């Protein structure tokens with residue numbers, strides 16, 4: 001297992017419930033170690049196992065719930 005920790009901007013965050021929605025979905029995704037969304041900066045910091053997950057998949061998961069990850 002190889003841990004990667006990265007931070008990316010997310011488009012579409014307008015309130016605190018957006019933040020918790022994104023965090024909830026990411027944190028229950030297999031391969032995610034920890035995901036945090038910063039409301040003030042509109043960025044997500046995600047630590048994940050890059051043998052189980054990659055940026056493409058993360059981008060799709062975020063898109064599925066209505067937000068856009070900028071990579």
Ligand SMILES: [Cu+2]
Pocket residue numbers: 013014015016017018019
């Ligand atoms: Cu919201």
